[in-house]
Amino acid sequence: xxxTSGIRGPVGDEVTASLALSVGRAVxxxxxxxxxxxxxxxxxxxxxxxLAAGLRESGTDxxxxxxAATPTVGRAVAWESADVGxxxxxxxxxxxDNGIKLWQPSGQAFDADLREQISGRIREEAAELVAxxxxxxxxxxxxxxxxxxxxxxxxxxxxxxxVVVDLGNGAGGVTVEALTRLGCDVETLNAQPDGSFPGRPxxxxxxxxxxxxxxxxxxxxxxxxxxxxxxxxxxAASADGTYLSGDELLAIFAADAAExxxxxxxxxxxxxxxxxxxxxxxxxxxYTPVGDVYVADAASEPGVAFGGEPSGAWIWPEETLCxxxxxxxxxxxxxxxxxxxxxRVADVPEYPIRRDSVEVDDKTGVMERxxxxxxxxxxxxxxxxxxxxxxGDAWFLLRASGTQPLVRITAEARERSxxxxxxxxxxSVLDASRD
Numbered sequence: 001x002x003x004t005s006g007i008r009g010p011v012g013d014e015v016t017a018s019l020a021l022s023v024g025r026a027v028x029x030x031x032x033x034x035x036x037x038x039x040x041x042x043x044x045x046x047x048x049x050x051l052a053a054g055l056r057e058s059g060t061d062x063x064x065x066x067x068a069a070t071p072t073v074g075r076a077v078a079w080e081s082a083d084v085g086x087x088x089x090x091x092x093x094x095x096x097d098n099g100i101k102l103w104q105p106s107g108q109a110f111d112a113d114l115r116e117q118i119s120g121r122i123r124e125e126a127a128e129l130v131a132x133x134x135x136x137x138x139x140x141x142x143x144x145x146x147x148x149x150x151x152x153x154x155x156x157x158x159x160x161x162x163v164v165v166d167l168g169n170g171a172g173g174v175t176v177e178a179l180t181r182l183g184c185d186v187e188t189l190n191a192q193p194d195g196s197f198p199g200r201p202x203x204x205x206x207x208x209x210x211x212x213x214x215x216x217x218x219x220x221x222x223x224x225x226x227x228x229x230x231x232x233x234x235x236a237a238s239a240d241g242t243y244l245s246g247d248e249l250l251a252i253f254a255a256d257a258a259e260x261x262x263x264x265x266x267x268x269x270x271x272x273x274x275x276x277x278x279x280x281x282x283x284x285x286x287y288t289p290v291g292d293v294y295v296a297d298a299a300s301e302p303g304v305a306f307g308g309e310p311s312g313a314w315i316w317p318e319e320t321l322c323x324x325x326x327x328x329x330x331x332x333x334x335x336x337x338x339x340x341x342x343x344r345v346a347d348v349p350e351y352p353i354r355r356d357s358v359e360v361d362d363k364t365g366v367m368e369r370x371x372x373x374x375x376x377x378x379x380x381x382x383x384x385x386x387x388x389x390x391x392g393d394a395w396f397l398l399r400a401s402g403t404q405p406l407v408r409i410t411a412e413a414r415e416r417s418x419x420x421x422x423x424x425x426x427x428s429v430l431d432a433s434r435d
Contacts, residue, residue, distance in 0.1 A: 001122070002115040003402050004291035006101030008090050011043040015098045017050035020088075023100055024054020025127035026118045028136075031083040033061045035076045035103075035143075037068030038088035039171045039230040041195030043098045048088045051100070052138055059130040062138040067193060069171045069231035074107040074322025075150065076143040089171075092203035092228035095196045107320035108300065109293040144174050151178035151326055154319060155334040160184040161222035163333055166212040168202055169194040172231030175326040179333060189215065195229070202229040204312065206243040209235065217241025223336050225329045232292075233312030234328040238341040246310025247271035251278065251348045253314055253328070256335055257306035258283040265298035265307035265315075267291070268385050269397055269410050273349040289385030290399070296321040352419040353412040358430060360407050363400040367407065369433035370398050377429070389426075394418045396426035 001007060007023070009015050027034060034055050038044035052062045063080045065073060070087045077085035085103035093099070102110040102118065110118070121127070151174065160183035165176050169190045179186050189212055190199030200208045204226035216224035216237045224237035237243045251274045254264040260282035266274060267290040275285045286304060288294040292313040299307030299317040307315040313323035320327075335344065360366045371387050380390040386399025386408075394413030401408060407430060411423035 001119045002110075004289075004293055005091065006099055006109070008093060008097060008099030010096055011098045015043075015047070015100075017046055020047045020050035020100060021054040022122045023118065024051040025058050025129070026121035027084055027086070027102065028055045028058025028060040029121055029126060029128055031055070031060050033063065033080065033082040035063045035065060035073055035080050035082045035085040036088070037065035037070070037073035037076070037086075039070070039090075039195065040067060040169065040193035041090065041095060041098050041229070044088045044195065047098060047100070051086060051088065054127075056136040056138060057129050058127060058136070059134050060136040062136060063141050064138055065141055065143050067171055068143065069147070069174055069326065070101070071232055071320065071322050071324035071326060072143050072147045072174060074103045074324075075147060075320050076141075077103055077105045077107070079143060079146055080141070087230060089230040091230050092233060094201065103322060106300070107322035108296040109322070111293055111297065144177075147174050147326065148178045148181065150319070151330045152181050154327060155182065155330045157182045157184070157334055157337055159337055161333065161337050162187070162220055164189065164212060164216050164219070164221045164224040165191075165329070166200070166204070166209060166224065166226040167191050167231075168204060168227055168229060169197045169199050170202065170227055170229040170231055172227035172325060175225065175227065175231065175329045178326060178330055182330065182333070184333060187215070187219070187221065197229065204228055204233060204235040209237065209243060213237045213241040213243050223333065223341055225332070227325045227329075228312070231325040232323040234314060234325040234332070235312050236332055236341070238345065240342065242342070244341065244345060246312060247274055248345050248348050249312075249314075249332075250274050250308045250310055252335065252341070252344050253308055253331070254278055254283065254306050255281055256331070257316060259305065261303075262305040263303055265295045265304050267295060267309050268382065268388050269399070270310055271351060271353060272395065272412050272414070273351050277348050287382070287384060292323045351412055351414050352416045353410065354419055354423040356409045356427075357401070357406045358409065359405055360434060361405070363405055363407055366430070366433050367398070367400050370407075370429060373429055373433055374398075391422055394422040396422045398426055398430055
């Protein structure tokens with residue numbers, strides 16, 4: 001039922017009002033107060049209503065934020081002295097999808113144990129419904145203003161630049177408000193919330209953000225910012241319109257956040273360039289499984305100053321353990337104001353990396369055979385998430401998709417020929433394991 005990003009899937013098929021009701025009842029077993037918010041998808045309205053109904057009939061009070069960015073929901077759990085936060089969102093997925101993601105008071109998403117606890121209650125129908133006169137209250141609240149205040153407190157801009165912000169028709173309006181209050185000249189793209197995402201697909205990839213890159217390149221803007229539908233992700237373009245890779249952003253954010261001797265948390269599919277760049281600054285890298293919940297868990301450990309994923313999730317643990325796209329936007333603008341993103345990116349090494357996805361009938365069985373084969377053939381193997389093989393001057397990763405019948409291949413080296421060789425070795429392992 002739950003993946004690492006919560007429940008997510010097509011509305012009316014995998015994600016229904018009935019499911020939302022069941023999740024509300026399951027969460028309400030031991031929660032006194034729950035914060036609920038949603039992204040702009042129209043289906044979010046009835047899903048949030050059903051979720052709130054399940055909570056209230058369990059005796060749980062509901063703080064309804066209405067349309068709100070996911071990081072606003074994540075932060076508001078503590079602000080409202082609540083036990084749980086719920087985002088009704090499918091994040092960067094297409095408009096026909098929706099989902100439910102649960103947050104702890106720390107801002108961290110529910111981990112595997114907590115997700116299984118909720119799933120078990122749903123399977124066992126363990127709801128504890130209360131009498132008519134003991135139902136929970138539902139009150140409307142707006143946490144956006146407090147989120148904006150937290151953002152403006154987190155950074156200082158001596159010379160605010162011009163910025164283009166592409167909201168992707170999502171819920172990230174707090175970014176525009178915060179940057180405006182910081183003194184930036186802000187121009188927006190796709191700023192009207194619309195869950196059909198008419199301006200561009202929700203995921204802020206280079207292909208989907210071509211309008212942003214073009215506008216930044218042809219104006220006096222210093223940089224461009226792009227969010228997904230619920231604004232937990234951030235991607236960016238430099239002053240000339242160049243769309244920055246997730247690994248480049250990860251290196252820039254991490255180098256700023258960490259002091260020598262610190263560590264940063266990154267997933268196993270992160271470029272070797274990030275580790276090399278940080279090693280020059282005496283900053284270590286702690287690898288995690290792919291998923292912001294795992295990065296957040298590692299970032300909460302002593303000595304870990306930052307956590308990030310190349311997909312666009314950025315976590316400053318002293319602020320919140322929820323990926324906060326608006327916070328990342330403000331911090332990136334501040335960094336660019338001190339020294340341009342183009343100059344910063346020029347210091348980050350660029351290594352050849354190859355990626356592919358292979359459709360398989362039984363990804364679980366295939367990955368079991370991959371693990372056995374790799375253990376026999378290679379010495380330096382990590383099974384933290386999928387199978388990652390360190391070849392010394394190269395590495396490859398074979399990892400099952402969490403949502404599709406695919407096995408993903410990633411291979412990287414400092415030299416093109418070695419990256420190609422590592423990729424072919426990975427593919428040969430996968431091909432042999434499909435038989």
